[in-house]
Amino acid sequence: MQDWHDRQPIYQQLADRLAAQLLDGDPPEGQAMPSVRTLASQYLLNPLTVNRALQALGDEGLLESRRGLGLYVTPGARERLRRSERQRFLQEEWPVLRARLRRLGLGPAQLEWEDAQ
Numbered sequence: 001m002q003d004w005h006d007r008q009p010i011y012q013q014l015a016d017r018l019a020a021q022l023l024d025g026d027p028p029e030g031q032a033m034p035s036v037r038t039l040a041s042q043y044l045l046n047p048l049t050v051n052r053a054l055q056a057l058g059d060e061g062l063l064e065s066r067r068g069l070g071l072y073v074t075p076g077a078r079e080r081l082r083r084s085e086r087q088r089f090l091q092e093e094w095p096v097l098r099a100r101l102r103r104l105g106l107g108p109a110q111l112e113w114e115d116a117q
Contacts, residue, residue, distance in 0.1 A: 014043060014053035022062060022073060023081055033063060033071040060084075 004010050018033075027033060036054065040047040054071055057063045062077040101107070 010045065011049050011052035011056065014039075014045065014050065015056040018053060018057060019062070019081055019085075022057075022077060023085065025078065027073055029073045029075050029077055031073055032069070033073065035070060 004013055018039075021027075033039075033054065034042070036047050036050045039045070039050045039054075043050070054063060058065065058071065060081075062074060062081060063071045064074045066072055101111075
């Protein structure tokens, strides 16, 4: 899980991973985030790097600091994050993916949208 790459700063990669967890509802809105020390231990990172990642999420309005208690997921954070991720996907990733699908000759009939069980 700690496979970091050189294309962007590690704190941003961690912020993206934590944002993905928030999208999945972990932790739920209104609940506390794990502490800097816990995250640093879990991801084998310097606490300053973890703090910077959490700061980035706070700057996006996804986390709020409660004096003496830590960082908490803000109400509405999941939906705000979902909207911004959808917009980014449609503007940046979908055009590239659509072009690749066309080059490969893949259309809706060949794509399975749901997991086969």
